[in-house]
Amino acid sequence: MPASRWLRPGAARSLFQVWPLLIGLGLLALVRLSKGAFLLDAYAQLSRPFWPGTAQGEWLRSARRMEDQVRLAQLETENQRLRGLLQLQTLNPTRLSAPVISRVPGGWWQQLLLGKGSLEGVKVGQAVLAPGGLIGLVSAVTPTTATVTLLTDPTSRVGVWVARNRHHALLSGLGTSRPVVRFLEKDPQVQPGDVVLTSPASTLVPPNLPVGVLQSIDERADPAPEAVVQLIAPVDAVDWVQVLVPR
Amino acid sequence: MTLSTRQPWLLLSMLVVPLLTLASPAWFRIAGVPPSWAPLWLLPWALVDGQRSGILAGVCLGLLLDSLHPGPVSAIPALLLLGWWWGRLGYQGPPIERSFNLALLAMIGTLGLDLSLMLQWAWRSWFGLRGLQETPAARLALPGWHGSDLAMAGVQVLLSQLLLAAVLAPVVCSLLLLLFRRLQTASGRG
Numbered sequence: 001m002p003a004s005r006w007l008r009p010g011a012a013r014s015l016f017q018v019w020p021l022l023i024g025l026g027l028l029a030l031v032r033l034s035k036g037a038f039l040l041d042a043y044a045q046l047s048r049p050f051w052p053g054t055a056q057g058e059w060l061r062s063a064r065r066m067e068d069q070v071r072l073a074q075l076e077t078e079n080q081r082l083r084g085l086l087q088l089q090t091l092n093p094t095r096l097s098a099p100v101i102s103r104v105p106g107g108w109w110q111q112l113l114l115g116k117g118s119l120e121g122v123k124v125g126q127a128v129l130a131p132g133g134l135i136g137l138v139s140a141v142t143p144t145t146a147t148v149t150l151l152t153d154p155t156s157r158v159g160v161w162v163a164r165n166r167h168h169a170l171l172s173g174l175g176t177s178r179p180v181v182r183f184l185e186k187d188p189q190v191q192p193g194d195v196v197l198t199s200p201a202s203t204l205v206p207p208n209l210p211v212g213v214l215q216s217i218d219e220r221a222d223p224a225p226e227a228v229v230q231l232i233a234p235v236d237a238v239d240w241v242q243v244l245v246p247r
Numbered sequence: 248m249t250l251s252t253r254q255p256w257l258l259l260s261m262l263v264v265p266l267l268t269l270a271s272p273a274w275f276r277i278a279g280v281p282p283s284w285a286p287l288w289l290l291p292w293a294l295v296d297g298q299r300s301g302i303l304a305g306v307c308l309g310l311l312l313d314s315l316h317p318g319p320v321s322a323i324p325a326l327l328l329l330g331w332w333w334g335r336l337g338y339q340g341p342p343i344e345r346s347f348n349l350a351l352l353a354m355i356g357t358l359g360l361d362l363s364l365m366l367q368w369a370w371r372s373w374f375g376l377r378g379l380q381e382t383p384a385a386r387l388a389l390p391g392w393h394g395s396d397l398a399m400a401g402v403q404v405l406l407s408q409l410l411l412a413a414v415l416a417p418v419v420c421s422l423l424l425l426l427f428r429r430l431q432t433a434s435g436r437g
Contacts, residue, residue, distance in 0.1 A: 108320075109315075149317065175404070236279075
């Protein structure tokens with residue numbers, strides 16, 4: 001009888017001898033069914049000391065920045081070409097690097113003093129950029145220095161628009177570190193986090209320079225809504241700036 | 248004999264004031280606001296050298312400070328009055344030497360200077376806005392310190408500079424007072 005053969009004492013004994021093997025096979029089957037979860041997790045834990053460190057991460061960020069710069073240059077070239085085709089006014093200023101030799105970000109006059117002046121082609125009204133975007137306009141020049149009135153100064157007024165929905169506004173300094181944008185429409189449909197750029201309608205500054213990010217919005221302000229702006233460029237930390245000098 | 252007539256080159260020491268204003272060391276700032284250096288130099292000068300010299304130094308100092316910024320308001324009126332008042336104090340009463348008195352006078356001077364600037368801004372704002380009642384958009388575009396700015400950021404600037412004057416005056420004014428008195432004594436003997 002076949003059944004009696006399976007139930008022989010010798011066969012049961014051999015089954016007990018191979019149970020570790022069977023358990024091992026079961027575990028491997030689980031690993032297979034879980035798409036190698038245990039195996040990969042174990043590998044991750046074991047290889048953690050050899051994971052890519054900050055140096056590799058910095059290389060990747062550097063490569064990303066390079067890619068962004070190339071794309072930016074390409075887009076600027078394309079933008080110039082299209083503006084030329086549309087016969088729009090082309091503003092293609094050169095960027096003159098200038099050191100910051102005096103910095104007064106607070107008080108009655110919030111200004112920077114740059115180490116380059118009219119001898120280098122700097123003139124009153126030119127836009128001044130720091131890493132991150134616009135920080136102010138040249139308000140006075142001497143042969144070797146230029147005074148920059150910061151966007152935070154209450155005498156500063158610059159036309160801006162919101163990049164997302166292109167609603168125009170006026171950026172006004174309040175004497176604090178955060179200026180305010182005052183919209184021209186009753187319902188500008190903006191929200192915190194929107195990026196503010198210089199307006200193409202402005203005659204003072206070149207269009208579409210980054211300025212800041214909307215932080216909070218007061219929709220009940222009179223006569224139109226206004227919003228507090230966090231400037232992108234860190235005025236307290238910049239040692240070199242760029243003056244946009246027309247060619 | 249006064250310092251300004253016997254040793255006119257000493258007036259040049261006031262050049263330190265605009266240089267310090269320009270350098271604006273970060274460790275002397277409170278919330279980004281630098282100290283008002285002009286009263287700290289003018290106080291000992293006027294106390295030692297009298298009201299005429301105080302007025303002259305105040306006007307010179309005001310001209311120097313006004314040249315540093317493109318704004319339409321001026322520090323000259325306040326510095327002129329402070330030079331005259333401190334000059335009278337120095338000649339009429341007993342000598343003022345104690346740190347507390349110097350700090351108090353420097354704080355009053357800083358308060359006067361800042362209030363004069365605030366009044367000038369408020370005056371300009373009031374006259375500027377009065378002509379623009381019918382066009383709200385144009386009112387927004389009018390540059391300068393307005394009432395709300397002066398009430399918020401302006402008061403913060405004022406308080407910061409008062410505090411800095413109270414901290415710096417006992418050291419700076421005492422040392423300058425000592426220096427000017429010695430030089431005056433030396434020039435009187437000579």
